[in-house]
Amino acid sequence: MPEPGILLDFIRGVLYAMTPILLTAVGEIVAERAGVVNIGLEGIIMLGALAGAMASEAAGSPWAGLAAGLLVGAALGLLHAVLTVYLKGDHIIPGVGVNTLAYGLVPYMIIVYWHTAGQHQVPEYARVPHIAGISPVTVAAIAIAVATWYVLFRTSLGLKLRAVGENPEAADTVGVRVERLQTAAVVYGGMLAGLAGAFMSIDWLSTVTKEIAAGRGFISLALVVFSNWNPLLALGGATLFGFFDTLREWVKVLPGVKGLVPDTLLNTIPYIVTLAAVAGVLHRVRPPSHVGMPYRRE
Amino acid sequence: MAARTPVWLRDALMRLGETAIALAAGIVVGAAIMWLSGYDPWEAYRYLLESSVLDSYSLTMTLSFAAPIMLTGITFAVGVRAGLFNIGAEGQLYMGALGAVLVAYAAHRGLGFLDSPLGTVAALLLGAGLASLWGLAAALLKVRRGVHEVVSTIMLNWIAFWLAEYMRVYVVYDPHDPSKTVQVPPGARLPLLASGTELSASLLISLGFTVFTYVLLWHMVYGYELRAAGLNPHAASYGGISVERMMVLAFLVGAVAAGLAGAGEVLGRPPHYAITTGLSNLAGLGFDGITVALIGANHPLGIIGASVLVGALKAGAKGMQIYAHVPLEMVRIVEGVIIIALAVPGTLRLISEYRRRRLQLARVEQAKTPGEGAGSHA
Numbered sequence: 001m002p003e004p005g006i007l008l009d010f011i012r013g014v015l016y017a018m019t020p021i022l023l024t025a026v027g028e029i030v031a032e033r034a035g036v037v038n039i040g041l042e043g044i045i046m047l048g049a050l051a052g053a054m055a056s057e058a059a060g061s062p063w064a065g066l067a068a069g070l071l072v073g074a075a076l077g078l079l080h081a082v083l084t085v086y087l088k089g090d091h092i093i094p095g096v097g098v099n100t101l102a103y104g105l106v107p108y109m110i111i112v113y114w115h116t117a118g119q120h121q122v123p124e125y126a127r128v129p130h131i132a133g134i135s136p137v138t139v140a141a142i143a144i145a146v147a148t149w150y151v152l153f154r155t156s157l158g159l160k161l162r163a164v165g166e167n168p169e170a171a172d173t174v175g176v177r178v179e180r181l182q183t184a185a186v187v188y189g190g191m192l193a194g195l196a197g198a199f200m201s202i203d204w205l206s207t208v209t210k211e212i213a214a215g216r217g218f219i220s221l222a223l224v225v226f227s228n229w230n231p232l233l234a235l236g237g238a239t240l241f242g243f244f245d246t247l248r249e250w251v252k253v254l255p256g257v258k259g260l261v262p263d264t265l266l267n268t269i270p271y272i273v274t275l276a277a278v279a280g281v282l283h284r285v286r287p288p289s290h291v292g293m294p295y296r297r298e
Numbered sequence: 299m300a301a302r303t304p305v306w307l308r309d310a311l312m313r314l315g316e317t318a319i320a321l322a323a324g325i326v327v328g329a330a331i332m333w334l335s336g337y338d339p340w341e342a343y344r345y346l347l348e349s350s351v352l353d354s355y356s357l358t359m360t361l362s363f364a365a366p367i368m369l370t371g372i373t374f375a376v377g378v379r380a381g382l383f384n385i386g387a388e389g390q391l392y393m394g395a396l397g398a399v400l401v402a403y404a405a406h407r408g409l410g411f412l413d414s415p416l417g418t419v420a421a422l423l424l425g426a427g428l429a430s431l432w433g434l435a436a437a438l439l440k441v442r443r444g445v446h447e448v449v450s451t452i453m454l455n456w457i458a459f460w461l462a463e464y465m466r467v468y469v470v471y472d473p474h475d476p477s478k479t480v481q482v483p484p485g486a487r488l489p490l491l492a493s494g495t496e497l498s499a500s501l502l503i504s505l506g507f508t509v510f511t512y513v514l515l516w517h518m519v520y521g522y523e524l525r526a527a528g529l530n531p532h533a534a535s536y537g538g539i540s541v542e543r544m545m546v547l548a549f550l551v552g553a554v555a556a557g558l559a560g561a562g563e564v565l566g567r568p569p570h571y572a573i574t575t576g577l578s579n580l581a582g583l584g585f586d587g588i589t590v591a592l593i594g595a596n597h598p599l600g601i602i603g604a605s606v607l608v609g610a611l612k613a614g615a616k617g618m619q620i621y622a623h624v625p626l627e628m629v630r631i632v633e634g635v636i637i638i639a640l641a642v643p644g645t646l647r648l649i650s651e652y653r654r655r656r657l658q659l660a661r662v663e664q665a666k667t668p669g670e671g672a673g674s675h676a
Contacts, residue, residue: 039448043634083641092383092448093641096588101634103585105331108627112335218452225446264464271453278450279443 010246012133016204018242019138020045020196024220025227025234026145027192031077033152033229034185035165036084037091037292040098041193042217044076046106047098048197049212054113056126056202065126065202066137066195073194077187085182088294099217107210120208128203137199142235144192149231161185165288168295178295193217215271222278228285237277244273313595320593320639321607328632332624342622349617350610356617358495362567364609365501366391369559370587371605372511373552375596377447379515380548381528381541386436386451387556388584389458390429394560395573395580396462397425402482402564402572403470417486418565422503425561426554432458433553434546441542447549455584459577466573478572488566498566505602507555512598514551524548556584582630586612589633592640608633 024041031038048069056065076098083089107118114120128135152158161181163171168178196216201208219241227233248269251257329339350360370387377384398421405412412420432454439445470479488498515521526534527544535541563580564571570579590608594600611633615626 042452079638083638083643087643089641089643093592094638096385096592097634097637097639097641099634100585100589100637101631103582104627104630104632104634108331108625108631109335111625111627215452215456218449221446222449222453225449262464262468264460264467267460267463268457271456275439275445275450275453278445279439 008133010250013246013249014239014242015134015138016242017245018238019135019141019204020200021216021220021223021241022145022234022238023141023192023196023199024217025223025238026141026148026231027189028220028224029227029229029231029234030148030152030161031186031189032224032291033165033288034161034182035168035288035290035293035295036081036182036186038077038080038095038186038189039092039218039221040076040080040095041189041220042213042215043095043098043100043102044073044190044193045197045200045213045217046102046210047072047076048194049201049208050106050109050197051194052198053120053122053126053201053208054109056198057123060125062126062128062202066128066198069194069196069198070191071194073190073192073197074187075190076194077190078183080190081183081186084294085179085186088296091292091294102213103210106208106212110208110210114208118209122202122206122208126202127206128199135199135203137195137203141199145231145235152231162288165290168290172295172297182295193220196220219270219274222274225285225287226277226281229288240277241270241273245270316640317593317595320636323639324632324634324636327635328628331631332628337622337624342618342624342628345621346611346614346618348614349621350614355495356613358492358497359613359616360606360610361501362495362497362609363612364605365498365504365566366559366563366583367586367590367608367612368504368508368601368605369555369562370584371590371594371601372508372555372587372598373584374588374591375594375598375601376511376515376524376548376552376555378591378596379528380524380544381531382440382545382548383448384433384436384451384549384552385448385585385588386432386454387552387559387587388582389451389455390432390553390556391560391563391584392455392458392462392577392580393428393432394425394557394562395564395577396458396465396560397421397423397428397557398482398561398564399465399470399479399573400424402486403480405483405486406480413483413485415486417483418488421482421486421565422558422561425564426557429553429557429560430550431553433549433556437546437549440549441545462573462577466575466577472572476575478570478574480572482565482571486565487571488562490566490568496567498562500562500566503558503562504605507558508598508602511551511555515598520544520547556587559583559587586633589637592637 024045028038028041051072052065052069055068056062080094083094084091110120111117128137160176164176164178164181172178200212223234223237227237248266252263252266332339332342349356351357370391373387374384401412401417401421401424405417436447436450436454439450440447466479472478472480488500491497491499491501515525523539524544524547527539527541531541560580564573586608590601590604593607594604611629615629618624619626
């Protein structure tokens, strides 16, 4: 029977770890429901983390940092929307480009902006304050997941948006503004991924590194599938992933295990869990019919 | 007159023009970022050129970097030809390198006969084999469980990364130097093509495999079926082609390519002949392949040219860092912009379409008001 203090710490750890993938996955659920895939989420998280730390330190306010994350995410979402929705381009290649850009820009900026290589520690004054040990971003992420579910499945806006992803021709015929809705959905997805990045740099980890996203953008993509494109199920899935992510860190320092199982091997856990989860559930899920395909009016 | 130009030639020229625009976009954005962060872009690009193409040593550096990314470019390109976005070259390259190091480890641990060309062959085979396991995992997840390859290959990349790190730290470490694994013994190394350089025979392996891929894709039945499956899976399976088998084939060919790239780096590149801390001498070579494939239009012959171009960027980045003090990550930023620019569907086509539409509009107006239209749009 573990001490209650340890248990509380563990729960806090899970809440931290679930927050960025929940935000990113909920945003991508909306984008994919509208028919647009964005695999550039990894890069958006990285650039959101970078911008969040820069703005937070420059303005002396973590709220400015979170706003910067949202803004960078919105801008990258808009770029993706222009390429895929209006220019009818491929959905995957721009994402690869954004990720590559981020793999370069983040370490580059750590060197030229903070004059250190590899890692920048975010100072105390620039970190998001917590209430009872819980980040307001975590609370916001859960609220966003619930609100997004409500809008998607209980309002006419949500119905239109899902119609666009299922059958854009039909939606178009009855007067839905396909391109506009898709753009809004992708920008929304970008914003949440950018916020997730800022949360990681100025809240959870208090650091900027070039490995800060560590595949979480792609884990979120897997979570979208795992949750059957449903924000409420994503809440459950994100908790599951957060659990394993935290477990990995805990097992590393557990007296009996430390030294017995190398931490390098424990680091594979989140990725193996992701693969197992996606491979195990996929027969039950169904993606939006028109996801990932450019819509051209006849 | 334009209609007389053969279609393939027009397409190829169009493609070249678009690539040139994308490169220009990358160079301009890179310059802007350097200028904003207080560097002199002219100086930076001058050193980039000097350290990549302007003398024979720089050229060998460029070619030495072209060798692995030509192969990882093949990985991505063969995937695209089969309708897949296989971004698993990075992890498969780690596994290939690990395979080569394992053979080196065996040579140090009693199997002395592997300190010979036999060891080279064994290292290449084991590297390609381990990489194939990684490719096969993604292939089976795709065809049996419907897991999208973008997700599975990225997860497999991270698993490969930590597995290789584990092996480097705990198993195949160099007892005299904690920053790297055991070295490939001299007898098993790939010979250098020019002494005093980093250019090894791995370039020949890369060229050989690339030509093999070309022959496979365009001159063999398997390749025809693979491309058909990628172009239109429904039509292909109606025509009796097993789309799933073609996907597995594409994953395997790609994995062997990436595995050879990783093994080649360990077997051929001085001074380490090993895997270094954090896989720092391997990291990014798989992702560079995506850039190479996209610039090379996913065609093996285009990829040879594109790999030299991106190899020059990589070689030049080192010179840029040493002499102009610009962090070499700059080059990855340029690559990212190039990919985004290449993602703009038909930049040239957009322009020509805009012109065509204006002409059409002009014709419509002409038809409406013959007298006026002819005058204003002539």
